[in-house]
Amino acid sequence: MDTVATTDAAGSRRTTMIDATSPLYLHPSYGNNFMVMDKLQGSSNYRSWKRSMEIALFSKRKLGLVIGTITRDDTDAGKGEAWDTCNNMIISWIFGSVSESIKKSIMFALTNGSRKYKINKDLYESRQQGNHISEYYTQMRTLWGELESLNILPAIKTMSTEVISFVSALTQQKEEQKLFQFLNGLDEIYGAQRSQLLMMPNLPSMEATCSYLEQEEAQREVLGHVREDIETSAIFSKSTGGVSANAQSIPSIQCTACGKASHMTDKCWTVVGFPSWHPKAKPQEQSSYKGKGRGFNNKNQQ
Template sequence: MGTPARLSYQDMLNPLFLHPSDNANSIQVEKLQGSSDYRSWSRSMEINLASKRKLGFVNGTVTKPTDDNTKAEMWEACNNMVIALITGNVSPTVRQSIMFMTNAFEMWKNLEKRFMLTNGSRKYKLCKDLYEVRQHTASVNEYYTTMKILWEELDSMNLLPPILCLTDEIKTFLSKVELQKEEARLFQFLNGLNEAYGPQRSQLLMITPLPTVEQVVAVIQQEEAQRSLLSAITPDVELSALYSKSPQSPSPQYVNKPVTCTACNVKGHTREKCWTVIGFPKWHPKYRASLNLS
């Protein structure tokens, strides 16, 4: 009895090769519900299928061989595996509508025709969502993540044609375009922030050049963490203040007044939080100048 032939690396690169671990559950993504999540679902599936070298079965580049029965059988096995992967990652309703299709490519195209909105409609929906998104009760990180998802999908639909000759003038132009896009994102993020962060927003907009969205998110998250810590301490402070003040004549120190910094005379923060006193963040343009002065 002869020993079985060893698989070579080239064999495993073949899209008709099925690894022993490949099965209907080897790809798990959020199940497709309909038009609202089709783009993210299809992108996730494409990434997973490409990692298994099976993307060609849904984009039509790997067709069934007609001159080799063995390869045709291998193609059928892989085609059925891809069908199983697709039907295993859609909702029960969608699965029922494609269950009896026998070609992975046709199944993929069917889903695309049904659920892929036209670019104009989808762009309108994304831009509308972007204009309307607000922080409300979400954390800063959750609010930023929501906006980032919308930005990235819009970017994927607004790809510029490739530039074959990259001159210095074109590089400068592209950097300016990128800067304008970053500024637009910064303004969108700050616009949707809760009004409680108004003082921080004013301070950040006075910086030249403007910080990136990521830098602003980091600053606002620090402020959020500080407020969360203080809110845990506040009830004890308020309780002691309640016992210490007279009911006939409430102490003026507990009357709400607009806070003004005694260091820079800007409203919205105290001297203890003023950058001119505690130091500027490392990304701030005045950070190096303050180091030189010291």
């Protein structure tokens, strides 16, 4: 149980009791840095930070002050002061869970309209810039989630056929807008795929679009590796004069008597003698068998 003492305009003091189960109750152990979580660095970890913050605030019954379900009671000065105290405590918790650069930017908090404008500007200026499709989609999805958290629509209490049709059409329109924003930032190498998707009679969902583009991305990577292997083989073949590695590994044969290749010394004509038909054949060699060439065969035929 907590008590809040206030003084009204007439100067009389009034005490308001705050029960321990009330969202406006602050335990003495609640300090500025009682929350333990990774600090918000930017859009890269916003979704995980947001979920951690929601869980921490819900466990202390303070989430309603952030999302607007617990409003300030202007009819009760004590409860109004307790609400202000809780609100400032939550602000200090948020300041302690963000990086220094973000803390400076939210010290003088942006209005709802300014924040929406900035997120929409970031969405239309987002580009893939050579990143993987999954990384680019995650970046866009973070901005969409942040924008949706600012666009809180009133709850529908009575459902009818017309309401269901309206909600379905509104949801489809939002999905198409996300698709256009996503395709707008794709790299130009996916220009053909973008045109093919936009020419479909029924536009695909974001999940189907990402799946299709990721398959195309995987094919490009595989074909890129194959093309590199072919180019490497062509360069290697050109540098070796078109001779294969197996051919290069065969040792060359060279005669030590005449210095020419393709035969051994014991088969060289300068050693065993030239055949009779060879211009270098000596007269005495034409009648001998040393040449073992055409002259040898002619002698046998005679």
